[in-house]
Amino acid sequence: MPPLLIGRDSIIEDFEEGIDDGPGAPGRLMRVTGARGVGKTVMLTEFGRIARAHRWEVIDETASNGLAQRLLERLSPTKPAVSLSLKPSVSVAGLGGVSLGEASISSQQMPLTLREALGSRLDGLERKHAGLLITIDEAQAADRNDMIAIATAVQHLIREERDMAFVFAGLPTIASKWLNDDVLTFLRRAQAEQLGDVPLEDVHDALQDTFDDSGITLAGQALDMAVKATEGYPFMIQLVGYHVWRIAYRRQRDVEGIRTVSEDDARQGIDNALTRLGDAVHGPEMDGLSPIDKTYLLAMAQDDGPSSTSAVAKRMGKSLNYANIYRTRLIDAQVIRDMGYGKVDFAIPYLRRYLREHAAYIRMRR
Known part of the structure; x- marks a missing residue:
């Protein structure tokens, strides 16, 4: 979690007002989208902090197989859910071969089960004048049955004006994957928040203030280098800030009385940040693309x-x-952007550099 959030005042205010304004407030049902590294997970963490400050309970989950089941277990850890689906186990003599079996959960019954579990938890919370926030990260990776179960349960509880909030975050592909699904029309009503880059003037002030608070001065050419290197990309702001500070701190620990970031500190920190950016953002982004997507980018x-x-x-x-089929796909995924007049450019900072450095490896993998 970064020590300071910049360029996100509007979305934070919308969520906090949703908590304060009560059931039905738009900020209580929200979808947060954006490319990798723009701060979606950070926003969910901040929402959780705000909700807890209001004495709300918070359940954070990341989408993967069994998402609805995990939510159910966290809501009702001592009450196993039961369905009508049977697994035959024993044939009873004299009963015409009738089999007895053990019950298990079915996806068809999950919405009702989740609704009951959520309602029961809210009964206790609302008696304490509190509420419940559920956040789902990486929503594009969720199983459709899980999303149907969760959306159905949440929809009913919001209609009943219960004290709850539901925020799901993911890559831009969730718009085509979930919002166009006829069964999941409820999710279209979620307030849409698309995260993008932060203005460089805000980055300048934030880096300078954060370094000052730590007792180290970042100014002049070193500050300009650091700001420019971030390109306003939220994850790069974190990386540059941390690595420049770490190198400056280590040097100053060994040289008493020096409390200013040098240009060399900034240069080394930026190089370290770029390496980390490739490992944490560019590599995973490439792994999620098709071979022809990669060919287009190369x-x-x-x-x-x-x-x-x-x-x-x-x-x-x-x-x-x-x-153009792959151009459209990559624009929708916010990997590249339309520049007009038949032009496209990379939307993720330093992706061109990464592709050039790893072109041979990418081609070999393909």
Whole structure:
């Protein structure tokens, strides 16, 4: 969790007002989207802090198989849910071969079970004038049955004006995966918050103030280098701030009386931040793309600036219409952005550099 959140005042205010304004407030049902590294998980953590400050209970989950079941177990840890699905185990003589079996959970019954469990937990919380916040991270990875179960249960409780909030976050692909699903229309009503880059003037002030608070001065050319290196990308702001501070602190620990970040400190910190950015953001982003998506990006990486979509198609050895399928996919995923006039550019900072450095490896994997 970064020591200071910048450029996120509006979304934080919307959520906190939702808690204060009571059931039905828009800020209590929210979806947060954005590319990797823009701070989605940080926002969920901040929402949890705000909710706890209001004496609310918070349940944080990350989407993966069994999501609805895990929520149910956290809500009712001593009450196993039961369905009508039977697993035959014993054949009883004299009963015409009728089998007895043990009960298990079925996805069809999960919505009702979750609704009951949530309602029961809210009964206790509301008696204490408190509420319940549920956050789901990486929602694009959720199983459809789990999302149906959760959305159905939450929808009923919100209609009943219960004291709860539900926030789900994920990559931009959740818009096409979940919001266009006829069974999940309820999620379309969630307040949409798309996280993007932070203005550099805000980055400048935040870095300077945070370093001052730690007793180390970041100013002049060193500050300008650090600010420019972040490109306003939230995760890079964290990385640059931390690594520059760490290097400056180590040097000053050995040289008494020096309390200022040098240009060399800034340069080394930025290099370390870039390495970490590749491991934490660029690598996972590439792992989630198809081979042809990667081919499109490698073709773009040959340019020093925005790429012509026709030139990219030619480098791929494909027709413009064929290449445009992957152009659209990558824009929707916020990996690249439309620059107008038939041009595209990378939306994730330093991705061009990463692709150039790892081109041979990416081609070999493909």
